[in-house]
Amino acid sequence: MTTPLAAKIARDYGTPALVIDMDRVERNIARIQAACEAAGVANRPHIKTHKSPMLAKMQIAAGARGITCQKLGEAEVMAEAGIDDILISYNLLGDEKMARLGALQAKANVTVVADNSVVVAGLPKAAAQSGREVCVAVECDTGRKRAGVETPAEAIALAREIAATKGLSFAGFMLYPTESGWLEAQKFYDEALAGVRAAGLEPTLVSTGGSPNMKNVGKLKGATEHRPGTYIYNDRMQVAAGVAGWDDCALTVYATVVSRAGPDRGILDAGSKTLTSDTGGGLEGHGLILEHPEARIARFAEEHGFLDLTRSNTRPSVGDVVRIVPNHVCVVVNMVDEVVMVRGDEIVGTLPVAARGRLR
């Protein structure tokens, strides 16, 4: 079964195609903005999900304070488009990046993060180039074992180091609590706050993170802002985390059944070069097919999605165009140079994924 819209998408663009429903995008933007406001924190959406200046501007127009970027290259694209309040939530290192950071400071108000002294020692080179202080927040590891200082004592020491370094100013703390770790995060933050205050410093930015953490937004006493990303599109992970429903999933991948090759099998023209091998933290299968929810996208070749239809009562035919909610939308968007925008059953146009592949 191919919906009328799917037939139009296939006719005008071919498959596989990434399609975003702008009505849902706008609803998601409004809903999370309202949730942040109700929780008393600013919204600083993470643009790594959509990588589009137009969508970032829609988020800001809806009330977001600014944006979050994971990579300097993303921030450059956003600043070029006129966005002027950017948090780069990533340790930046090396002369090449310092020169670019200095240039970026001429275009936007930028805050960066650091979790170690090597990063702090490098940042003054950007300040020397721009003639502006670099605002630096301390990234704190509150349980994810990703980046971040591991103890309040380290956070305090690094904050003091930042404040004592010519060309840098201490901005505050960036945290990314685990979904069950908000009490620990509070303890970490309270200790770090007391320590920096004892050193005469005051954080102006206290940032918490994550769309799956929307259910905890505002829980950290002292937080000034939250950094949700995935909420603009949502995906199977968000639904599994209980922060979105299927009707909140604004992006679907349209793919064609190109082969059946056996009664219990089928092949989609979307493989790991479209949907990616990201399991979404261990979800079963590589996406949900809306037309055949019992079908399983069992595995991938680069351009083949292998359908297991053994549990499926309805079987697609060769030529059917189906819609797939991906496991993890952020990595899927990053595969394509543009997405197709629709409203209801109408195609609106295409939107460049302008910061696609800006991995440095």
Add this chain to the structure above:
Amino acid sequence: MTTPLAAKIARDYGTPALVIDMDRVERNIARIQAACEAAGVANRPHIKTHKSPMLAKMQIAAGARGITCQKLGEAEVMAEAGIDDILISYNLLGDEKMARLGALQAKANVTVVADNSVVVAGLPKAAAQSGREVCVAVECDTGRKRAGVETPAEAIALAREIAATKGLSFAGFMLYPTESGWLEAQKFYDEALAGVRAAGLEPTLVSTGGSPNMKNVGKLKGATEHRPGTYIYNDRMQVAAGVAGWDDCALTVYATVVSRAGPDRGILDAGSKTLTSDTGGGLEGHGLILEHPEARIARFAEEHGFLDLTRSNTRPSVGDVVRIVPNHVCVVVNMVDEVVMVRGDEIVGTLPVAARGRLR
């Protein structure tokens, strides 16, 4: 420890960066060309690995008969660059693709494949547009359970259907035997061949596939050509398959250690948006770090590679630039718009990944 070349790459391009050693690329091209010639089959390299017309032309200059593309969009890029013998090893469906295939036929000699009647029924639309017959090979499933007709009887029936369809001509058979399944493939092919001959048809193209299958190249009696792809760069999968050594790996990902965050841990600036979540068929870890082979790239966030250093005697420092042999190079190349070319310790320039993201 950062090598002098790695320091230069970081200074000139920043990290993460994909770097190809052109001496190794040339050696790999020559070695596989010689192996095909020794086995008495033509070489039709699969360009899905490099997606670069320049490298495709180097393969042809070394003696390759033509190229293989997985997607129509890849073939369009290659034909635009002047390559004129192209096998598209994929079922093509839908009016949008038929119009493009017709246009492509004006620029290059194209052969496509089909494994079902729906695909065969659609292809005459391309012929009607181009005024040229479309050459169609029957894709046969010889054990991989991907696309392909499952029995010789189906192959014969589809070949007859192709030959009987106005605008189409029967080209032959495309097979992709499993590494241990060459006897079965031979049996399949022999039966199919006898069947089409009985119908007055003669295959001109009998194509086997895969770089891991280079150890079996020429084994199928009757094969006219082989379609190796990954061999131009190689990767951990190829080494694990026993068809390449580490010195044959021509592409490495240069990444910076941006955080240590604990004595047994570390963070690379290359995550799933650079190295992808492809496990390379179940390899342990997400790539081999040449400077720290005992270190494990244990998991990913989108822009973070999580290092597990518990088994590693040597520990990288923040700021170190390391080189990673990826699990599956074909999907990693597809993440970037360009790669950096080097010879020995010298940077030669950059090479566009011209067909990157051409997924339709």
